[in-house]
Amino acid sequence: MNTLNVELGERSYPIYIGVNTLRESGLIRGHLDSKKIVVVTNDVVDVLYGAQVMDLLTGLDAEKLVLPDGEQFKSLASFERVMTYLLENNAARDTTLIALGGGVIGDLTGFSAACYQRGIPFIQIPTTLLAQVDSSVGGKTAVNHPLGKNMIGAFYQPAAVIIDTMTLCSLPRREFAAGMAEVIKYGIIYDAQLFDWLEQHQQGLREKDQALLQEVVRRCCQIKAEIVAEDEQERGRRALLNLGHTFGHAIEAEQGYGNWLHGEAVATGIVLASVVAQHKNWLSASEVCRIVDLLKAFELPVKAPEKMGFDSFMRHMRHDKKVQANRIRFVIPDAIGSAVVTDDVDEALLKETLNAS
Numbered sequence: 001m002n003t004l005n006v007e008l009g010e011r012s013y014p015i016y017i018g019v020n021t022l023r024e025s026g027l028i029r030g031h032l033d034s035k036k037i038v039v040v041t042n043d044v045v046d047v048l049y050g051a052q053v054m055d056l057l058t059g060l061d062a063e064k065l066v067l068p069d070g071e072q073f074k075s076l077a078s079f080e081r082v083m084t085y086l087l088e089n090n091a092a093r094d095t096t097l098i099a100l101g102g103g104v105i106g107d108l109t110g111f112s113a114a115c116y117q118r119g120i121p122f123i124q125i126p127t128t129l130l131a132q133v134d135s136s137v138g139g140k141t142a143v144n145h146p147l148g149k150n151m152i153g154a155f156y157q158p159a160a161v162i163i164d165t166m167t168l169c170s171l172p173r174r175e176f177a178a179g180m181a182e183v184i185k186y187g188i189i190y191d192a193q194l195f196d197w198l199e200q201h202q203q204g205l206r207e208k209d210q211a212l213l214q215e216v217v218r219r220c221c222q223i224k225a226e227i228v229a230e231d232e233q234e235r236g237r238r239a240l241l242n243l244g245h246t247f248g249h250a251i252e253a254e255q256g257y258g259n260w261l262h263g264e265a266v267a268t269g270i271v272l273a274s275v276v277a278q279h280k281n282w283l284s285a286s287e288v289c290r291i292v293d294l295l296k297a298f299e300l301p302v303k304a305p306e307k308m309g310f311d312s313f314m315r316h317m318r319h320d321k322k323v324q325a326n327r328i329r330f331v332i333p334d335a336i337g338s339a340v341v342t343d344d345v346d347e348a349l350l351k352e353t354l355n356a357s
């Protein structure tokens with residue numbers, strides 16, 4: 001097992017990455033000094049891993065709240081449902097929430113933990129590739145609003161992240177691919193060697209080779225932990241983790257949450273940002289091809305939805321959380337392995353890129 005640490009002073013926490021970590025009750029119990037525990041999950045993950053996690057909590061005052069599955073349930077209505085459940089079941093400040101599932105459950109549970117009685121502890125048990133490499137780490141918690149993605153949320157760190165890469169065995173192919181979009185993102189913004197390694201090991205990753213999965217989850221969590229430790233609340237460098245998201249979030253909101261998976265929308269957003277980079281002569285045509293080819297190797301979309309042009313992108317992107325002084329800021333790669341945040345993207349170039357995509 002690998003253990004990493006997110007260094008945030010008194011809010012520091014470990015990330016455990018291993019095979020069959022969900023069979024070891026010691027890991028989770030080491031982070032439970034509270035009276036009551038509520039496992040929050042959804043109906044799909046519950047069937048797969050609910051009993052296994054409840055077994056780890058045998059003898060403790062542990063309950064389970066099972067929500068419906070889907071991005072459309074990362075909503076204020078679900079948040080209210082969690083609040084009502086906690087109140088009706090007498091949850092108090094010494095209750096711990098456990099988020100068991102993908103990024104939807106993790107973001108919703110984390111936001112619920114941040115708000116309930118102004119903050120109770122929570123633990124992340126991510127079960128999708130996307131949640132293991134990205135959403136469970138770093139404390140961005142939120143729900144969506146019809147007018148914008150993750151618009152209602154808080155920075156609120158978990159007490160621990162427990163990753164069992166065996167859970168990825170049951171993950172559908174499309175969901176696995178969505179997670180790979182965030183993995184490829186790390187290679188582009190931060191780690192050219194990781195990008196090369198992904199090109200070399202794409203087949204083994206697609207086949208879910210456990211050794212490769214361990215390595216990729218470890219490397220991505222390490223990068224995210226480094227960035228978050230330096231800039232917890234996205235005042236600077238953390239914004240790089242948003243590569244592809246300005247465009248991607250617009251696609252998710254415009255298409256209706258859940259129709260395009262987050263990772264799929266991010267993949268397309270990465271291509272759009274790369275095309276802008278090529279126009280600026282920051283990336284060569286062959287570098288853009290490498291990016292597109294790697295995304296395609298995982299069957300990710302690389303073109304914006306039909307009929308979604310400049311105007312519909314702009315309508316959503318004006319709400320982006322990186323907007324400063326009314327100007328949209330974009331994360332644009334300036335090499336494979338490096339990116340910058342800039343508001344210097346000419347509107348004509350944006351129009352050409354978005355209408356041609």
Ligand SMILES: NC(=O)c1ccc[n+]([C@@H]2O[C@H](COP(=O)([O-])OP(=O)(O)OC[C@H]3O[C@@H](n4cnc5c(N)ncnc54)[C@H](O)[C@@H]3O)[C@@H](O)[C@H]2O)c1
Nearest residue numbers: 044069102103104127128130131134135140167170171262
């Ligand atoms: N907080 C962050 O930093 C951050 C980072 C990236 C993404 N996100 C958010 O994460 C969400 C996307 O997360 P996601 O891709 O995990 O989607 P998800 O949570 O909807 O999970 C994807 C699907 O896989 C199912 N599932 C989960 N684990 C499974 C398993 N082991 N086997 C079989 N099926 C399983 C789920 O029930 C769901 O149907 C988006 O809302 C996105 O905005 C947040």
Ligand SMILES: O=C(O)C(=O)C[C@@H](O)[C@H](O)[C@H](O)COP(=O)(O)O
Nearest residue numbers: 134138140149150238241242245321
């Ligand atoms: O952790 C971060 O910071 C990220 O930006 C990671 C993203 O992959 C993630 O989708 C995040 O939720 C987007 O944040 P937002 O602030 O643009 O909503």
Ligand SMILES: [Zn+2]
Nearest residue numbers: 182245262266
């Ligand atoms: Zn993301």
